[in-house]
Amino acid sequence: MFAPYRRWAAPRHLRRGQWVGLLFVAPAVILFAVFGVYVVVYGFLLSFARWNGFSPDWTWVGVENYIALLGGNPAVSPKVAQATVNTLVGMLVLPIVVLVLGLALALLVNSVRRLRGLIRTVYFIPFVTTGIAVYYAWRFMYQPDGAVNAVLRALGLHSLAPVDGFLGNTTTALAAVIAVQVWSNVPIAMLLFLTGLQTIPDGVIEAARVDGASTVRTIWTIIVPLLNPVTALVVVIMLREALQNYQLYLLMTNGGPVNASNTLGLQSYSFAFGSITDLGFSSALGWLLAAVAIILAIVNLRVLRSRQ
């Protein structure tokens, strides 16, 4: 009879302390529950319904939204197909270009002995300044009489300066927006690589030089493999950026001209806030994007881990 009483009394004593702890963590838990769990669950459920945001009830449709997006609805599928192609271009170009430029800049900055802090800050400016104002500035620079065309013409490269500017031309609009994405993301890659470079012991590089390895060979066979974890991180960040960033496309081209720069992220936004509001399609597309992003991140990390 005694033992059970003790077992019951001890937790009661502890509960008083636990209550204080629980009170302290309660705001964070409530915030996470409301803005995290609730939103995720709400969005997931919405992906199985049709809803224009105004009607009081959702119409449950099961997996029809997913089927429609994946080719089962002629009014929806072609837009998604074109947006997929454009997104794939971004997913291919953005990680590669950002990796190459970020690593090159990091190596450059790492090799500089003087004013390294200043140079690092200067290269990091695009990352901290990107936002609506900068995107609008780029839009002006891409106009037919904008700065980019002016520079090209001044250099005698008239054939490379599009008459309609870079954003008013179906063949250049996507590339022009991806270029701005590269510009705004290279600094974070550079900073990550720089951090990685500073963890490589000097002795390893010195040993390679003593063995007669050239700079290129040292980078390719020693530095790059040692930076694999950073590379994995940069690739994951860039894939997420290419998949989910819609703000840049919305502000610079709104997916045009003629859907030439429409991406899946922007298409998801258009389903939610476009000419016909359909939050079910928007949510389903968002979940498809999330699934792709998670799969790619896992694959990427596994591939790089296997190379280590």
Added chain:
Amino acid sequence: MRRSRKLLAVLSTFAAVAAFSACSSQGGGDSVLTVWTFKQSEIKALEAAGADWGKQNNMTVKVSVYTPDDAYRTKIQAAAKSKTLPDIISIHSQGGDWKLAQAGIVQDITDDFTSSWQDQLLPGVIKGATLTEETIKNSGSDPTTTLNNLKAGHFYGVPYMAGTPGVIYANKTLLTAAGVDPSTTPASWQEWVAAIQKTQAHDSSTGGLATGLQVPETGYYWLYRPMAYAYLGADAFYGRQGRSQNPSWASEASIKTLELYNQLTPLWVPGVLGLGIDQADQAFASGKAAWVVGGTFTLSSLSTFGLSPDQVTIFPVPAASGGVSSRISYQASPLISGAVSSTSKHRAQAISFLKYLTSVKGATAFAENTLDLPAATIPVDSLSSPLLKQLVALVTSPAAGQTAFAANDFSADPGGTVAHDTAVQLAKFPAKSASIPDIANTISQLYTSAWKAVN
């Protein structure tokens, strides 16, 4: 004891915060009529009308603006959920008001919107604002577009701003410099194209035509549809969009309209596909385009960008020679309506305010403050802007013996995104990314799919 006092204090604080937040979210008490709008340019006009009406009715009108459109939509959705809607919601007519009514967010005001009140509005406005059986039927059963909870012939908002797209604004200085007489309105589409060719030949960077083609609907709604309506005639124009697509989009006459539209391809200002609506207006106002296509609503925008009315001449999109009609005339379409929210505790006052806004006095003040067309009939001479007078005349003086074109009437269309998708296809002309037959066939397929979805 001390603990219970603390508990009481905490509860009182929560109660006070809750009470304050409830007050602030609903935005008013018994003597405040709340109005939401999505147009910045309307605030001054609505506040002025509110002040005048409020004096007579011993109430205060509180006007709030939420822009852009998507933020406004989200605001209404959130307010509908939390039951903090204003008394009056400004909303796009001929669609937006019906969508809110279908969702139960705004009230049916048919009984209050009496025939004597309707008679005060411009010809065409009431016809446009009336929900028809055809529109309900064509909205289909899709839960995002259907209007099947609504009744044909009923009203769910009172139009207070009207107008029409299909108005061309031309820069007199640039026209004169190119040898084009700005005082002579082009008699046909072909004459107009020839005039643009002249201004562009004079200066290729500023002589072209602008409109906000980044929003593809501008090219379709504002330019192609009026021209095609005049060329095909009403029956063929609406028949082409109808269930049987008679005539087909790929028919000879339809292809001809696409060819006429394609004549503009080399005449757009450089980079037109990258221009938003405001940017196109700004380009015109700053002399970077000799012509801009818009609507009656463009005048206020141009005025905001500092364009002097003396520099501008206006005329409607001309009909092409060789078509069914040699002249196109417009009727005023309802553009923005005031709808009474379903949670309003001031229904009678809201109706009274909307009645004031559409009275001669209220509408004249609205026109002067916004440089936009009011939905009510007002004496043209009372307006101070000569261009506004011309715009009013444009929608009130149809050509003799001709049915005026209701530019915003999409009742013959199937529900869904087919109009937007058609606009995207037409944007392929300035983009030079598809041939005329390809575009015609694609649009035809779009309509076939859209009708199948409605059925």
